[in-house]
């Protein structure tokens with residue numbers, strides 16, 4: 001049986017940085033409120049004409065350079081996004097072409113903030129089954145285009161960005177001490193569809209839309225489901241909370257991250273946090289955070305890394321990696 005080894009991660013953030021003070025000039029909010037209630041200080045916002053595929057390609061190039069992998073080695077491209085360039089084809093097709101990848105499959109996965117975990121799960125399963133050998137898994141979003149910029153309850157929370165990961169199938173044993181993706185677990189509960197959604201958009205409604213959210217409900221479910229899914233992953237691998245070296249959670253709100261840390265009895269010193277400087281980039285938060293921790297040397301070979309996210313749907317899940 002093949003196992004997916006992480007060869008490297010990469011990132012891309014748009015150049016323009018928007019601070020809380022800048023937002024406070026447009027909506028009735030303040031830096032103090034945003035920092036206290038969310039931990040967010042600033043976010044990156046894509047330039048006019050800068051699309052999800054552009055962000056994705058830049059992140060992918062960075063990941064491929066880090067991994068030492070050339071385009072002709074890649075036979076699977078999955079882009080997790082809720083802000084595709086067009087309704088169809090998949091943004092992944094555009095990314096595949098731009099990177100001059102000429103074989104294998106390219107498709108999008110749509111699970112909003114849980115999108116990267118979903119995409120990783122699909123890629124890992126395809127690699128395990130021998131349907132792909134070298135996969136490029138990307139989370140890329142331009143949420144700034146689907147926000148109601150007059151709604152202070154949501155517009156302050158999100159940013160744009162992309163992160164990417166290169167995976168390769170190797171014969172690497174099956175025990176939980178061997179490097180690679182140990183497991184992925186994904187879940188949905190569509191009864192919560194209306195808690196976090198875009199009220200239109202490409203597709204069957206035929207109207208443009210913006211993001212709507214019941215913040216408190218999302219918050220409560222995020223803490224419970226993300227923590228639970230990590231516990232499930234540990235049990236599945238005969239590991240315990242003490243075995244976790246790094247938690248890399250979806251970055252929506254520092255208070256959600258702190259609550260999960262308390263529930264899992266993990267110090268914030270073992271949690272990778274980027275929400276302060278990048279806000280919530282939906283499917284991109286986890287690969288962006290992994291790239292930061294990879295680049296600054298926090299992630300060491302053999303570390304046990306737990307990933308978890310929850311987003312609209314609700315959709316959520318976890319992954320355990322041996323770095």
Ligand code: UT7
Pocket residue numbers: 028029030033034037038113152153154156196214215216218219222250251252253256280282310311312
């Ligand atoms: O990736 C998944 C997607 N999203 C999330 O995970 C977000 C989950 N939810 C949250 O992070 C939090 O619920 C929010 C940050 C969205 C809101 O924080 P909260 O502590 O739940 O605040 P709240 O909605 O209960 O609002 C408290 C007060 C309200 O005023 P009143 O009714 O008490 O007078 C709001 O109108 O804060 C007000 N408020 C603001 N004030 C200043 C809401 N947004 C703002 C704002 N600036 N931006």
